[in-house]
Amino acid sequence: MTKPIGEGICVHCLRYVDKLTWDHVFPVSWYPHRTSPGIEMWKMPACHECNHAYGRMEENLLLRLAMCVDPEAPATKEIVQRALRAVDADAGRNYKDKLRRYKKRESILRNISSGDQISSEGIYPQLGERWGRPVDQQSAISVKAESFAKFAEKIVRGIVFIQDGHLIDDRYQIVFAALTPEGDRELDSSFRDHGSIHALEPGIVVTRIAPESDPCVGAFRIEVWGQFRMFVTVQLRA
Ligand SMILES: [Zn+2]
Structure with a gap:
């Protein structure tokens, strides 16, 4: 994903850099069926720093969203399974990988609240309780509002660039x-x-x-x- 593609302007920070990389407008790990053949992907040129920073933010956001979406819906079933694997130390390939997964899991758990600890404010529209469970069986995870804003901005910059070749x-x-x-x-x-x-x-x-x-x-x-x-x-x- 960070393979250089020559010089030019980064769609995010608008800096002119020697080595641009391809950044996926909709991150690869967010595709519902990553293994489908012939999948179309939107890509835009980005500097290494922006690409890397977005990659981290998107991974964090994805892990949190995966805890909130419908685990049975065709569009999110694989996403939820992949996210659970990503925080499962037992799925790690080696010690370092196991530790990385363990740390991600700890970070997720630190941000989860349950039952009457759950604030009734700031619940993202459409991502609140949709299964009619009693409060004591509900859990919530906190997500930085800024992550949604940054992610949405990225999509918009990408669409405007891909459709019209314009930089905002x-x-x-x-x-x-x-x-x-x-x-x-x-x-x-x-x-x-x-x-x-x-x-x-x-x-x-x-x-x-x-x-x-x-x-x-x-x-x-x-x-x-x-x-x-x-x-x-x-x-x-x-
Ligand atoms: Zn940049």
Whole structure:
């Protein structure tokens, strides 16, 4: 993933670097069926530092999300199994690998709360309790809001680059939102009527509303595994 591809501009930090790498817009480990042949992947050029930093953030976010998604749904079944293996020391190939998995597991466990410890605030829309279990049987995991925002920003930068070849520079502001079900419903007809769809189903579906006057400006709805949505707007700074 970090094989150099020559010089150019990093889509994330916009620095000109000698050695760009290919960064997967939708991370490889997030694909529901990684082993499917002929899988299409979106890639964008990124500097080594950004690629590496995103890789770590995405791995952490994925492990946490895997604890919240539906373990039986076709789009997330393998994701959940892979995440559980990733924190299973017994699956380690050698001592170092076992230790790495053990540490990941500890980090996950430190961020889990159960029963009435679970805060009723800040629950990500669509990722709350969906199985009707009593509170004392529920668990929750804390995830940095910033991780969702960064991940959503990456997808938007990637889509704008891949579709139009544009870089979103400092003149623009990228704003992330997790909408309530009401807010989501309110925007649904706009996205349905005016949005163009960019999808790698069942992993990710991005619906984009872009005015013709400025292809960097727009609204994006990003749905992951058919289970949760992130919203992003890109506007010119005042
Ligand atoms: Zn960079």
